[in-house]
Amino acid sequence: MTTETTAPSRWTQQLTARVRAVxxxxxxxxxxxxxxxxxxxxxxxxxxxxxxxxxxxxxxxxxxxxxxxxxxxxxxxxxxxxxxxxxxxxxxxxxxxxxxxxxxxxxxxxxxxxxxxxxxxxxxxxxxxxxxxxxxxxxxxxxxxxxxxxxxxxxxxxxxxxxxxxxxxxxxxxxxxxxxxxxxxxxxxRDQEVRLAAAAERARIAREMHDIIGHNLSVITGLADGGRYAAAKSPERAAQALDAIGTTSRQALDELRRLLGILSAPDDAPSTAARTPQPTLEDLEPLLEGVRKAGLPVAAELPAPLPPLPPGAQLTVYRVIQESLTNTLKHAGPGASATVRVAAAPDALLVTVTDTGTPSAAPGQGQGLTGMRERAALYDGTLDSGPLPDGAGWQVRLRIPTTPEEHRP
Structure with a gap:
């Protein structure tokens, strides 16, 4: 009965559409x-x-x-x-x-x-x-x-x-x-939102890939250069450098697998890689130790205990320090050193990374600095970078609010 009653209506609609077209x-x-x-x-x-x-x-x-x-x-x-x-x-x-x-x-x-x-x-x-x-x-x-x-x-x-x-x-x-x-x-x-979301996701992936690959490759390069010079005089230190290279490589592979696992997981299915813990403030010491092994002397002033921050804000602080030290490894030149200071203000966390490299060899406005500023902006933070007033180094300054209502979801 449904077919019999809908067929005339469909025929009428088709006829009306044809008449309107003519x-x-x-x-x-x-x-x-x-x-x-x-x-x-x-x-x-x-x-x-x-x-x-x-x-x-x-x-x-x-x-x-x-x-x-x-x-x-x-x-x-x-x-x-x-x-x-x-x-x-x-x-x-x-x-x-x-x-x-x-x-x-x-x-x-x-x-x-x-x-x-x-x-x-x-x-x-x-x-x-x-x-x-x-x-x-x-x-x-x-x-x-x-x-x-x-x-x-x-x-x-x-x-x-x-x-x-x-x-x-x-x-x-x-x-x-x-x-x-x-x-x-x-x-x-809807199409514009999809394009914006895709662009934002590409930018996020680019930041993660840059931070993971750039930092670890810089550390591996430093370790390899140091191991090459140590091989002739101290085989034991060369072996330590190789061990550090292996450890750093495995860490880089683990982070890449986690990132690729997130990308390959279906949107409606939980990913095991997505549940892998992201770096936090507790991981700053291993990060600094890895940079020191790569040949860059790093002095650190970290508060005890570390101030509480949301996981995303802690990851931002970690990545900013990581990228700053990576830039020092790549651009500050031989004999440079770095200082990392983390201080808790009443309503914010202040991070300062200073190196003794020459300003002419300091990092430019590339993907690294852009990524750091974007990470800081996600949590209403600010990031400034530039040469020191006396021209004796480069400094990166990060401010992340610690008041909960200031954080973006």
Whole structure:
């Protein structure tokens, strides 16, 4: 039964869609066919049927034909210029009523009235009724006497209903258009959000890959250089360097596997790699020790106990110190040293990393510094970097708020 009831509806929708497509492609064809149909009906009535309702059946046939054509031919332009069409039909309607012909073709004025209500501002309806009412009043008052209202009121009500129908169709069309436009805008916003999310994710992955690979490779390079010089004089220290290289390499591989595991896990499935603990403030000592083994003397001033921070903020502090020391390893030159200071202020954690490298060899505005600033901004933090005032080194300063309500989710 469902198939039987929906098939006609589907067929009707398809037919309506095809008619609308033809009308949109060739509006002149549709307007011409309808005008021809109404003109034919008006002329058929002018052949003699008009006398059935006329108050004066003795009017000449030529006048009736002329009035019928005047009330039907202008309909060709009813959609483009409905107000003009109604103004052209109004004199013929007035002559029809005043002469007593009372032609049925006068009701064709309802078509341009419908299009005025459908496509024009509401105030245009006042002008439309100013053209429709006088002919009806003239005919009622002249030929019906005291019963003029029986002729005028039904016709005016018919015109009012037509105008209301046009307003209703217009409201529904505008509502549908607004829904379509809203759906289109939502689709555009969804696509933009997807692109922004993808860009943010690419930036996050780039930061993680840069921090993991850049730091560990810098440490491995330092250890390899030191082991090469130590191999000739102290095989034992060269073996220690190789052990440190192996340890650092394994740590780098573990972090890469964790990151790749997060990327490869389905969105709706928990990942084992995602549950792997991220570096925290407790891991600063092993980080500093690894840098020292790579050949960079690092002095550290860490508060005891370490201040409490959300895991994400602790990771930011860790990565900033890691990247700063990595830049020192790569750019500060031989004989440089570094100092790491972590201090707890009343409402923030202050981190300062200073090295004794020359400013000309200091890091530029590359991926590392950009990534550090982005990490700090995620937790309302600020990061500044630049040469020391006396030109004897480079300094990175990080401030991370510790007040819980200042942290972003």
């Amino acid at each position: 009308d949109a492609a060739r509006p002149w064809l549709w307007d011409g066919l309808l005008t021809l149909g109404w003109t034919t009906a008006a002329l058929v009535d002018a052949a003699g049927g008009w006398r059935n309702v006329a108050r004066d059946p003795s009017l000449p046939s030529g006048l009736i034909v002329l009035l019928s054509l005047a009330l039907s031919l202008p309909l060709y332009a009813r959609r483009r210029r409905p107000t003009t069409v109604l103004a052209l039909m109004a004199p013929a309607a007035l002559v029809s009523e005043a002469s007593g012909a009372f032609l049925q073709a006068a009701f064709l004025q309802a078509l341009p009235l419908f299009h005025i209500a459908l496509t024009r501002p509401p105030r245009r309806l006042l002008g439309a009724f100013a053209l429709l009412v006088p002919p009806v009043l003239v005919g009622g008052l002249r030929f019906d006497g005291d019963e003029w209202d029986q002729h005028v009121v039904p016709i005016l009500w018919a015109y009012v209903i037509v105008a209301l129908l046009g307003i209703t169709v217009r409201s529904r069309r505008d509502h549908t258009a607004s829904l379509v436009d809203r759906a289109r805008r939502l689709e555009i916003e």
